[in-house]
Amino acid sequence: MRTRIIISIVFLSLGLIIAAIPNNKTLNFKMSAEEMIEEFNGRYQFISPDEIADMIISEDPNLQLIDLRSESEYKEFHLPGAVNIPFTDLLDDEYRYLVDQNLKINVFYSNGSVTSNEAWMVTRQLGYRNNYVLEGGLNYWAETIMNPDRPEQTSPNEEIARYNFRKGAGAALGGGSIEPANEMPEPVLPAIKKRPQKKRAQGGC
Amino acid sequence: MGPLIVNDIISPDTNLLMAFIIGIGFGWVLESSGFSSSKKLAGLFYGYDTVVLKVFFTAGLTAMIGLLFMSLFGWIDLDLVYINPTYLTSAVVGGLIMGLGFIMGGFCPGTSMCAAAIGKIDAMVFIGGLFLGVLIFTEGYPLIEKMYMANFKGYPRLSEVFNISDGLMALLFIVMALAAFWLAERFEKKTPAPEY
Incomplete structure (x- = not known):
């Protein structure tokens, strides 16, 4: 019985310590402005149309294209296999399983690259991984691939x-x-x- | 070895090797503490032996406290720790099926392997059933896919649901566990183990 009491006291006191300490904010994902600038300068978020074309043709199962334009634009034309998440609905719970995941390479695209860059920035700030941007958007895609x-x-x-x-x-x-x-x-x-x-x-x- | 493999500190192959070694250790401890007997798991259901509850709850507490302190010291990024996605419907249905299987067979997948390793025939039959279940699930997947993916709740954590800090949640969890242990032992004393 004595050991049980000792173990209970150890667990309880450890619990009290951890409860008394505020949540560790430093480790929560939040990028500073400097880090953000660095990421932008590195242009790490961009994937070139050539790479995407190669992935589409080779039917790379890791690729998940996300069309950020409106539903009507999506219906008119979209890249093969793309899903439609209008930019305004990006953070809806309905799409969270797509945007916040660790299995596939998400590639955002819109007509240019402004909207997709905005989407990338928002998701990056939230700490979501595996999101990328189609360089130059559909306009550049049409120019280079088509x-x-x-x-x-x-x-x-x-x-x-x-x-x-x-x-x-x-x-x-x-x-x-x-x-x-x-x-x-x-x-x-x-x-x-x-x-x-x-x-x-x-x-x- | 979560964070090690994500950060490319060890290769997936080394990871498998370590899993193998840890697995042997786990099996050895399970067997030497008597978990390879189906009476242990059944005992929890009938209330004469609650050691399973105590062991797994204590393991959870240890891991929880360890992770929180490691995060506090900056040794581990909790964002990298895998959290099971919650599909509510399949969690409930799967829980019922698993629970039924546990109490009917008297083993959980881990202990059945242990018991089979020391030559228990009931455990071997249990493993046969396990593979049968895997086969049925895989082949029947298209039929149940809709239900399997229903009610997706994201990656909720208790502290987020109750909107309190991780630490406070941990303390509440510890208090809850200790209360559960105390109740379980009182209950255990009142319920005599059946004679076999």
Whole structure:
């Protein structure tokens, strides 16, 4: 019986200590203005249209495109596999499971990149992970993937390869026809850097 | 080894190895404290042996206090700790099925492995049932998916629900646990263990 009393007292006193101390605010997720500037300068939140096109075509299961435009715009055109969360409803409980999760790579997009950047900033401040922004939005997407500029014949190989990739991707995603810029022996695809997916340890009995 | 693997301090393979070693330790402790007997788990239901309640509640308390103090000292970022998402409907239905299985079989998945390892035939049958359940769940998933995902409540924590600080919640939880232990032991004394 004595040990039980001692153990109870130990637990209770530890509980009293932890209850007397205010919640540790320093560890709560809140980015300072400096950190925010640093993140912006690093442009870490951006994923280029080439990367997204590659992920869509290879049917990467980690990719979750989120269309921030209004429902009518979404119905008119949206990227394959995208879900519609109008920016005004971003923090609705209904969508929380999509926005605050650790399994998929969320990519926000809107027409330009202002709205998606705002969405990214809000979710980043809330401490949500795995949210990214489609660089340049749908306008830049249309410019690069759907109607890529034909490079000069004298352009470096990478540029021609990038053009060929975009042309192919555009065709696969419902754009124009495939028509290589010139007869390259082996088109080198632009390097697509995959983001490592953060793992989280799962618990259970 | 949650935070270690998230921060790339150890690789997933090392993580598995550590899980293996910790698992052996866990099994050894379970077996040596008599949890491989189905009477222990059944005892909780019938009220003659409440050690299961005390052990798992104490484990919870230890982990809770440890995490809160580690967070206080800045050793662990509680945001990185996995919280089970709450799907209310499946939690209730699954809890009923699990509870029924526990009391019918007299084991929980962990103790059944322990008991099977020392050669208990009932535990082996229990594990067979466990795999059967896994098979039925997996193959029948399309039928129950709607119910499985119903009533998603996010990642609620008690302290957020009651809108009090984590520390105060912890203290309340400790008081509750100690009260539960005391009641359980009183109840235990009144209920004689059946003769087998």
